[in-house]
Amino acid sequence: MQFDRPPPGEELNVTGEETVPRQAATVIVLRGGAEALEVLLVKRTPHARFMGGVWVFPGGAVDAHEGEGDAAHRVAAVRELQEEAGIVLADPDALVKFSRWITPAEVVVRFDTHFFLAPLPDGQEATIDGDEIVAQGWFTPVGALAAHERGDIALVFPTIKHLEAIAGFGSVEETLSAARDRDVAPVQPRVVTDGETARLLLPGEPGYDD
Numbered sequence: 001m002q003f004d005r006p007p008p009g010e011e012l013n014v015t016g017e018e019t020v021p022r023q024a025a026t027v028i029v030l031r032g033g034a035e036a037l038e039v040l041l042v043k044r045t046p047h048a049r050f051m052g053g054v055w056v057f058p059g060g061a062v063d064a065h066e067g068e069g070d071a072a073h074r075v076a077a078v079r080e081l082q083e084e085a086g087i088v089l090a091d092p093d094a095l096v097k098f099s100r101w102i103t104p105a106e107v108v109v110r111f112d113t114h115f116f117l118a119p120l121p122d123g124q125e126a127t128i129d130g131d132e133i134v135a136q137g138w139f140t141p142v143g144a145l146a147a148h149e150r151g152d153i154a155l156v157f158p159t160i161k162h163l164e165a166i167a168g169f170g171s172v173e174e175t176l177s178a179a180r181d182r183d184v185a186p187v188q189p190r191v192v193t194d195g196e197t198a199r200l201l202l203p204g205e206p207g208y209d210d
Helices: 068-085 141-150 157-166 172-182
Strands: 022-031 039-045 059-061 098-100 111-119 133-141 190-194 197-199
Touching: 022 068, 022 172, 039 068, 039 098, 039 141, 039 157, 039 172, 059 111, 068 111, 068 133, 098 172, 111 172, 141 157, 157 190
Parallel strands: 022 111
Antiparallel strands: 022 039, 022 059, 039 133, 098 111, 190 197
């Protein structure tokens, strides 16, 4: 991914001192059967200093009182999902871990984010507060990517890559089953600059280790 200016909330760090990533958790909520797997995206208020106007999966930082480790990430994921989308998950242990992404070292605001999958509980619908979150929508992964390409919604790199990863699955259960067998290792993209342009690279891509 190439850009001539950083995406919202991804301003480059020019201080020379690497920011320590803050622990965070995100929930990718799934619904739909074999004909139309959909994911929930919510739009952050344009007035937010971080990721303003961007469509994201519900999530946020782990609070200090929530502890450390996997259990803390699960508790934070459930809390953030309820706060941002009004969806209540009864059992944090039922979340299925899907990935772990660490913000590039070249960026100012950094998170060590654990992504979880969860099916939409029966009888529940997403509701937003209209303050921190100003819109919500269910998208097929391909549909969300197409909407981004058209300029209808703004997405950032991690969301795009997760939508691409989920797009190959045909149902909620297929997605969850594949995730249960997944070896979750941390992924940390790099920002590589060339003059006034920059590229986001994933491990294994040409130029990542230069």
